[in-house]
Amino acid sequence: GMGPKQISETVTQYTLQFESHTKSYRIKEAGTDRYLHFTKDHDCIRVNGKLPLAAGTALQQHLRQESRRLRQHGDPRTRTQLQADLFTAYPIAGHPDKLPLALNIKLVMTDKTLFLGDRTPAYLEGYGYIPAQHARELIAGAEIRNENYFHHYPDAHDDLAARIETFPDIQRLYTAPGDSELIA
Numbered sequence: 666g667m668g669p670k671q672i673s674e675t676v677t678q679y680t681l682q683f684e685s686h687t688k689s690y691r692i693k694e695a696g697t698d699r700y701l702h703f704t705k706d707h708d709c710i711r712v713n714g715k716l717p718l719a720a721g722t723a724l725q726q727h728l729r730q731e732s733r734r735l736r737q738h739g740d741p742r743t744r745t746q747l748q749a750d751l752f753t754a755y756p757i758a759g760h761p762d763k764l765p766l767a768l769n770i771k772l773v774m775t776d777k778t779l780f781l782g783d784r785t786p787a788y789l790e791g792y793g794y795i796p797a798q799h800a801r802e803l804i805a806g807a808e809i810r811n812e813n814y815f816h817h818y819p820d821a822h823d824d825l826a827a828r829i830e831t832f833p834d835i836q837r838l839y840t841a842p843g844d845s846e847l848i849a
Contacts (some may be wrong), residue, residue: 678786681796682785682797685796689799695715696717702714712752718792724752726770726771728747770803772790772800773787779801783797784798787800
């Protein structure tokens with residue numbers, strides 16, 4: 666049988682097929698409520714915050730990967746200590762030559778969802794299932810209206826053409842139906 670986590674993910678995946686646009690809007694709205702709070706605590710400062718979904722997930726994955734890498738190379742600090750140190754390193758020490766960071770957010774979706782507008786939810790590693798519409802917008806780097814025809818955007822032909830030309834590289838890995846082998 667399925668455990669509570671699997672049941673929750675299955676229900677989420679199913680409901681996102683029917684409320685993809687609504688949930689996508691709520692995710693964008695939640696991103697506008699981002700914040701950081703700094704509170705004095707026992708001999709330290711406590712940081713609490715809310716980040717947009719993609720940025721927060723990418724930051725979390727980057728901190729985890731870097732802390733694992735440093736531990737494997739013999740750093741004596743704990744992984745959580747390393748994550749805290751890495752979290753503060755760029756703003757305090759400043760490494761403008763290394764910014765912006767190239768982060769991989771590991772978004773998994775079907776080709777039909779990506780290219781044909783299917784509503785099958787995408788899976789964002791480190792977070793869970795997200796609406797298909799929001800996943801497409803993460804890849805495009807911009808809001809995607811439901812009518813994706815140039816005649817619906819009379820004032821933006823050049824902007825849309827430029828955006829299409831600069832579409833980010835997508836690593837395409839496909840699984841053959843009924844098989845676990847990857848095909849390109």
